[in-house]
Amino acid sequence: xxxxxxxxxxxxLTCAEPGQLLAFNDDLFSQVIEECTGHLHNLAPLIxxxxxxxxxxxxxxxxxxxxxxxxxxxxxxxxSGALIHHLSLLRNKRCLMTYxxxxxxIIRKLGWTVDKVALPEEIETKLSSSEKEYFKNxxxxxxxxxxxxxxxxxxxxxxxxxxxxxxxxxxxxxxxxLSDQSAHLACxxxxxxxxxxxxxxxxxxxxxxxxx
Amino acid sequence: xxxxKSLDSFYxxxxxxxxxxxxxTPLLIFPxxxxxxxxxxxxxxxxxxxxxxxxxxxxxxxxxxEIHKYAGPSLCAxxxxxxxxxxxxxxxxxxxxxxxxxxxxxxVFVVDSHRPIHLxxxxxxxxxxxxxxxxxxxxxxxxxxxxxxxxxxNAGDMESDDEFEDDSDSEDDSGxxxxxxxxxxxxxxxxxxxxxxxxxxxxxxxKKEYYLMGTFHxxxxxxxxxxxxHSLRKNTNQLLWLACVALTDQFVHERLTDERYQAGVMExxxxxxxxxxxxTITSVTLKDGTKVTAPDxxxxxxxxxxxxxxxxxxxxxxSMLCSSYxxxxxKTWSDNGIKKMQLLLARMGFAREECKQKFQYMSVEIKxxxxxxxxxxxxxxxxTDFYYRGFLLLHGxxxxxxxxxxxxxxxxxxxxxxxxxxxxxxxxxGIAYDALSLNKLxxxxxGMKQAIxxxxxxxxxxxxxxxxxxxxRSGSKFRWVKLEDSADTKVLCHPQALTKFxxxxxxxxREKGARMKPLICVCYTQERDKVLxxxxxxKPRLGAVQGNAFGIAFRSAAEExxxxxxxxxxxxxxxxxxxxxxxSFMIRLTEKLL
Numbered sequence: 001x002x003x004x005x006x007x008x009x010x011x012x013l014t015c016a017e018p019g020q021l022l023a024f025n026d027d028l029f030s031q032v033i034e035e036c037t038g039h040l041h042n043l044a045p046l047i048x049x050x051x052x053x054x055x056x057x058x059x060x061x062x063x064x065x066x067x068x069x070x071x072x073x074x075x076x077x078x079x080s081g082a083l084i085h086h087l088s089l090l091r092n093k094r095c096l097m098t099y100x101x102x103x104x105x106i107i108r109k110l111g112w113t114v115d116k117v118a119l120p121e122e123i124e125t126k127l128s129s130s131e132k133e134y135f136k137n138x139x140x141x142x143x144x145x146x147x148x149x150x151x152x153x154x155x156x157x158x159x160x161x162x163x164x165x166x167x168x169x170x171x172x173x174x175x176x177x178l179s180d181q182s183a184h185l186a187c188x189x190x191x192x193x194x195x196x197x198x199x200x201x202x203x204x205x206x207x208x209x210x211x212x
Numbered sequence: 213x214x215x216x217k218s219l220d221s222f223y224x225x226x227x228x229x230x231x232x233x234x235x236x237t238p239l240l241i242f243p244x245x246x247x248x249x250x251x252x253x254x255x256x257x258x259x260x261x262x263x264x265x266x267x268x269x270x271x272x273x274x275x276x277x278e279i280h281k282y283a284g285p286s287l288c289a290x291x292x293x294x295x296x297x298x299x300x301x302x303x304x305x306x307x308x309x310x311x312x313x314x315x316x317x318x319x320v321f322v323v324d325s326h327r328p329i330h331l332x333x334x335x336x337x338x339x340x341x342x343x344x345x346x347x348x349x350x351x352x353x354x355x356x357x358x359x360x361x362x363x364x365x366n367a368g369d370m371e372s373d374d375e376f377e378d379d380s381d382s383e384d385d386s387g388x389x390x391x392x393x394x395x396x397x398x399x400x401x402x403x404x405x406x407x408x409x410x411x412x413x414x415x416x417x418x419k420k421e422y423y424l425m426g427t428f429h430x431x432x433x434x435x436x437x438x439x440x441x442h443s444l445r446k447n448t449n450q451l452l453w454l455a456c457v458a459l460t461d462q463f464v465h466e467r468l469t470d471e472r473y474q475a476g477v478m479e480x481x482x483x484x485x486x487x488x489x490x491x492t493i494t495s496v497t498l499k500d501g502t503k504v505t506a507p508d509x510x511x512x513x514x515x516x517x518x519x520x521x522x523x524x525x526x527x528x529x530x531s532m533l534c535s536s537y538x539x540x541x542x543k544t545w546s547d548n549g550i551k552k553m554q555l556l557l558a559r560m561g562f563a564r565e566e567c568k569q570k571f572q573y574m575s576v577e578i579k580x581x582x583x584x585x586x587x588x589x590x591x592x593x594x595x596t597d598f599y600y601r602g603f604l605l606l607h608g609x610x611x612x613x614x615x616x617x618x619x620x621x622x623x624x625x626x627x628x629x630x631x632x633x634x635x636x637x638x639x640x641x642g643i644a645y646d647a648l649s650l651n652k653l654x655x656x657x658x659g660m661k662q663a664i665x666x667x668x669x670x671x672x673x674x675x676x677x678x679x680x681x682x683x684x685r686s687g688s689k690f691r692w693v694k695l696e697d698s699a700d701t702k703v704l705c706h707p708q709a710l711t712k713f714x715x716x717x718x719x720x721x722r723e724k725g726a727r728m729k730p731l732i733c734v735c736y737t738q739e740r741d742k743v744l745x746x747x748x749x750x751k752p753r754l755g756a757v758q759g760n761a762f763g764i765a766f767r768s769a770a771e772e773x774x775x776x777x778x779x780x781x782x783x784x785x786x787x788x789x790x791x792x793x794x795x796s797f798m799i800r801l802t803e804k805l806l
Contacts, residue, residue: 192266
């Protein structure tokens with residue numbers, strides 16, 4: 001059935017947790033594009049035939065004649081065929097765009113939350129090459145904007161209740177200069193520090209917040 | 213000023229010092245990974261510091277030198293950046309300034325329940341170390357000094373004096389032999405009167421007396437820290453529960469006398485009555501205005517608790533079979549003992565199937581009658597003090613957990629690391645830290661399951677040591693027992709587990725009518741190239757003359773063997789030796805303690 005693959009692609013988007021990425025479905029994506037080209041191939045001869053019949057009809061009208069019954073039938077059939085192919089093509093295109101657009105949106109959001117330069121590996125493997133490029137360029141744009149404003153824009157919009165936070169270090173980070181003091185972030189250490197210092201490590205998954 | 217007698221001024225000095233060095237480093241906290249008390253104290257002081265916005269970094273450590281891995285060079289003399297360090301539940305029985313090579317710019321604060329405190333740590337001339345040692349604590353200690361400790365500490369000379377181990381050695385040689393052997397308190401007092409003329413001599417003798425008393429424990433650090441939070445008006449229900457757990461930790465591991473436990477319980481009961489349970493919600497108003505009583509979110513209660521381990525996670529039958537108190541009294545490892553126990557259950561009218569049911573699902577009828585029945589029938593079997601005053605934490609309607617079970621579970625978590633390197637023990641510390649939170653009960657359950665395993669090993673090994681002739685060797689001053697079974701040594705080769713095993717043996721021996729003697733437990737590590745050795749002196753009694761005197765003897769005997777040894781664990785009666793040197797160590801130790 002036409003358009004099924006496209007809808008599968010979109011379904012995949014909705015299946016994922018909101019804000020989470022699934023691996024880029026290269027296979028299905030190219031299959032949909034193939035289907036589009038197929039439509040195009042079918043559509044082009046149909047249009048040509050319709051135009052021929054139309055011309056024939058015009059000529060006949062000028063001579064006060066009518067199309068033959070079989071030609072009329074053929075014209076109708078070609079019209080409907082072309083319409084179906086055309087609509088399927090449009091629909092597939094929309095599905096492809098939706099897929100790309102939604103993923104791009106998530107990737108843009110990632111640019112605000114995780115480290116702007118390097119993505120964690122488990123996310124990076126899920127991106128297609130053009131998406132990687134997109135992320136990099138977006139990050140660079142963001143970075144240059146932030147440095148132009150001289151204001152950290154990537155922080156949480158909701159102000160924290162407490163400027164300090166208790167975390168557990170999950171992997172050896174070593175001696176680190178935090179905003180105003182230096183601390184040895186050893187594996188399994190429990191550290192009470194400024195939230196702003198901890199945020200980047202938490203986003204990278206090398207710290208977890210301790211509550212209770 | 214180095215002995216801090218009041219909690220408030222200790223804390224304000226700590227905070228001041230931490231804030232002064234905050235421009236370069238956070239306050240460094242080093243809790244000991246060897247007991248639950250230190251975890252409780254850490255959680256409480258952490259809470260207080262957080263409310264005061266004092267930034268800190270906390271690194272769990274399991275031996276003395278480990279601190280250098282984290283503190284960096286500023287601890288030692290080279291740097292002049294100020295640094296503030298807090299040690300929780302370790303350190304005060306060694307000369308910290310010397311052992312840790314503390315530089316002039318560093319300040320070390322110590323909260324520790326180990327006694328005696330090294331005199332250099334208490335001396336006013338040593339301004340790098342501040343020890344919290346309250347007057348109450350000094351006066352209520354299990355072993356009383358008949359002299360003023362502060363005065364003695366200040367009389368010492370910081371520079372020329374060596375560590376007490378070397379020190380007492382040299383005095384042994386210099387000929388006060390008659391004191392060494394049977395020198396009870398009486399002879400010492402008499403000597404003191406005659407010596408009054410020479411202050412240097414008095415000082416030397418008093419110092420010797422101070423250290424030779426052996427090790428014991430002061431007030432639990434967790435309780436001290438709770439008192440601190442209380443006096444700062446920063447106490448919460450959860451902190452109070454931690455204080456209960458800290459006290460129970462000392463009780464479960466037999467580190468304090470019954471009298472002092474009772475006193476501690478009374479104090480905490482007062483806290484529970486006056487300030488505990490206030491912040492709980494008892495009723496909820498629904499949208500349409502009806503009021504519904506909500507299950508108490510969590511409430512601390514005190515009750516008479518049976519001496520049965522881990523009942524909530526186990527079943528009545530197995531818990532009775534394996535708990536040290538019942539097992540040693542009834543000798544449940546023998547056929548006779550099992551019959552006795554079954555007879556007891558039958559007399560009480562408890563069906564065997566019910567008793568083997570997981571306790572949670574045991575019939576409510578039995579649970580209700582349990583206490584009356586036990587009190588009625590147990591004395592016939594010689595179990596007279598089966599109930600003790602303990603604490604419970606109630607969660608809604610569904611769960612209730614006793615402080616003793618928490619201690620067993622969390623201790624098992626602390627001691628279930630495989631490798632002996634620091635990283636794994638600090639990971640276990642993290643898990644144990646979580647397990648003490650009220651909202652992570654599943655981790656605690658895992659700990660309790662591990663504790664059950666430990667207890668089963670204790671019963672297995674303990675009973676085979678008792679029944680097999682010759683496995684417990686007896687000297688004139690002490691007994692010793694060696695554990696070699698590989699499956700169980702894996703579980704028991706941790707200081708607290710081995711200590712529990714030792715107490716099990718001592719109880720069993722007492723039931724057999726053997727004379728009470730100190731006991732040394734030796735346990736091979738998994739690789740069999742090292743042994744862990746733990747010296748026990750029996751449960752502390754009020755008015756005893758001596759605590760655990762193995763510490764000093766262990767060190768000097770190990771030195772004499774000339775082999776490698778590791779005496780840096782936080783209890784001086786714990787030592788790790790090469791397995792080949794065990795025999796020569798034992799010979800030397802016997803000579804020393806003769």
